[in-house]
Amino acid sequence: MELGLAGAVVVVFGAARGIGTAIARAFAVEGAAIMAVDRDPSVLELAGQLPGSAPRPGPPALGLVADVTDFAAVRRAAEEVTRRFGRTDHVVFAVGAGSGKFGFPFWKLDPQDWDAVLKVNLIGAVHVAHAFAPAMAEAGRLGTDQDISSSRSLLFLSSVAGQIGSQTDPPYSAAKAAVINFAQCAAKDLAPYGVRVNALCPGMVQTPLNRSVYEAWAREQPETGRPSYEEWSAEKIRRLVPLNRWQQPEDIAAMAVFLASSQGRNITGQTINVDGGYVMHW
Numbered sequence: 014m015e016l017g018l019a020g021a022v023v024v025v026f027g028a029a030r031g032i033g034t035a036i037a038r039a040f041a042v043e044g045a046a047i048m049a050v051d052r053d054p055s056v057l058e059l060a061g062q063l064p065g066s067a068p069r070p071g072p073p074a075l076g077l078v079a080d081v082t083d084f085a086a087v088r089r090a091a092e093e094v095t096r097r098f099g100r101t102d103h104v105v106f107a108v109g110a111g112s113g114k115f116g117f118p119f120w121k122l123d124p125q126d127w128d129a130v131l132k133v134n135l136i137g138a139v140h141v142a143h144a145f146a147p148a149m150a151e152a153g154r155l156g157t158d159q160d161i162s163s164s165r166s167l168l169f170l171s172s173v174a175g176q177i178g179s180q181t182d183p184p185y186s187a188a189k190a191a192v193i194n195f196a197q198c199a200a201k202d203l204a205p206y207g208v209r210v211n212a213l214c215p216g217m218v219q220t221p222l223n224r225s226v227y228e229a230w231a232r233e234q235p236e237t238g239r240p241s242y243e244e245w246s247a248e249k250i251r252r253l254v255p256l257n258r259w260q261q262p263e264d265i266a267a268m269a270v271f272l273a274s275s276q277g278r279n280i281t282g283q284t285i286n287v288d289g290g291y292v293m294h295w
Contacts, residue, residue: 014276015275016043016270016271016274016275016276017274017275017276018040018043018044018045018270018273018274019043019044019045019072020044020045020046020072021040021043021044021045021046021102021103021273022045022046022048022094022098022099022100022101022102022103023037023040023045023046023047023048023102023103023104023105023273024047024048024050024090024094024101024103024104024105024145025037025040025047025048025049025050025105025107026050026051026079026081026104026105026106026107026108026137026141027050027051027081027106027107027108027109027170028047028049028050028051028056028059028060028076028107029049029051029052029053029055029056029059030051030053030055030220030221031218031220031221031222031262032107032170032215032218032220032262032265032266033049033051033105033107033108034059034262035261035262035263035265035266036105036107036262036265036266036269036270037049037059037060037063037074038063038064038266039263039266039267039269039270040103040269040270040273041063041064041065041072041074042064043270043274044065044072045072045102045103046065046072046073046074046098047060047063047065047072047073047074047075048075048076048077048090048093048094048097048098049063049074049075049076049077050076050077050078050079050090051076051078051079052078052079052080052081053078054078056076056077056078057076057077057078058076059076060074060075060076061074061076073097075097077090077093081106081108081133081137081138081140081141082132082133082136082137082140083140084140084143084144087140087141087143087144088144090144091144091145091148095148100148100152101145101148101149101165102165102166102273103165103166103167103168103273104141104145104149104166104167104168105168105170105269105273106137106138106141106167106168106169106170107170107269108133108134108137108138108170109133109134109170109172109185109189109222110129110130110133110134110185110222111130111182111184111185111222111225111226111229112126112127112129112130112182112184112185112229113225113229114126114182114229115181115182115229115230115232115233117180117181118180119180119183122183122184126184127184127187130182130184130185130188131184131187131188131191133188134185134188134189134191134192135188135191135192135195138169138192138195139195141167142167142195142199145167146167146199146202146203146208149165149167149203149206149208150203150206150208151206152165152206153165153203153205153206153207153208154206164207164208164209164278165207165208165209166208166209166210166211166272166273166277167196167199167203167208167209167210167211168210168211168212168213168269168272168273169192169193169195169196169210169211169212169213170192170212170213170214170215170265171189171190171192171193171196171212171213171214171284172185172186172189172214172215173214173215173216173286173288173291173292174186174189175187175188175189175190175191175192175193175214176190176193176214176284176286176292177292178190181226181229181230182226182229189214192212193212193214193284196210196211196212196282196284197210197212197282200281200282201282204281204282209272209277209278209280209281210281210282211272211280211281211282211283211284211285212283212284212285213265213268213269213272213284213285213287214284214285214286214287214288214292215260215265215287215288216254216260216286216287216288216289216291216292217246217249217250217253217254217259217260217288217289217291218259218260218261218262218264218265219246219259219261220262223246224242227242227245227246228242230245231245246259250289253291254288254289254290254291255289255290255291255293256289256290257289258289259289260287260288260289264287265287268285268287272285
């Protein structure tokens with residue numbers, strides 16, 4: 014399948030680990046130039062391992078350290094992408110953080126437990142959109158799109174928790190639900206300029222965030238009879254995931270690449286689940 018991403022400039026926030034790493038690698042394999050961004054300095058090492066990184070042939074893959082909660086830093090990242098590559102074609106916000114606490118019932122949490130979660134997941138997404146969308150819209154207005162892809166795009170990683178009101182971590186669920194709504198608003202605003210915006214919701218993926226959910230729950234359980242992470246997650250998948258298996262970071266990355274590609278040229282304002290059937294809307 015021809016995806017039309019060779020030579021595209023793709024910025025991936027949250028690229029240092031897990032799903033973000035898989036997304037950056039998948040775009041690089043398609044021949045895109047990558048700017049991998051994360052607050053974790055290990056993103057610099059990751060960028061050096063991607064296809065296209067010097068001295069390997071192909072479009073460049075570069076790393077940049079920036080925190081999405083710092084709007085000035087995100088704007089500098091956008092300026093650096095323009096300086097290095099001349100434009101931005103696709104932006105992926107693959108950032109996520111929970112409260113680190115088991116939030117059932119919700120009043121066990123303190124209101125201040127919400128602040129950091131909202132700042133990372135929602136305000137971080139807003140910062141990225143504000144930093145990149147104006148120039149992407151202007152490029153569309155001026156008709157400077159090349160034959161690299163059918164349009165530019167923004168993709169925000171949300172979560173199945175943003176659709177089902179998960180009681181495990183209410184601040185995280187609410188923040189990811191807000192990301193879905195914001196993506197729809199942004200999709201309407203940017204459609205006239207040929208910029209597509211979607212939300213992508215992973216299901217059960219073995220990431221540090223997923224394990225942290227278990228750890229927050231386990232701290233409140235008696236040691237006797239407490240299941241291991243592997244036992245806990247296997248039971249959760251058996252109960253909640255019709256396909257009865259983990260989703261892999263590469264599964265999420267494959268959808269991210271498809272949505273940015275020419276094959277996804279008519280997909281905007283959508284919430285796409287890669288979740289093994291966890292969330293089904295009837």
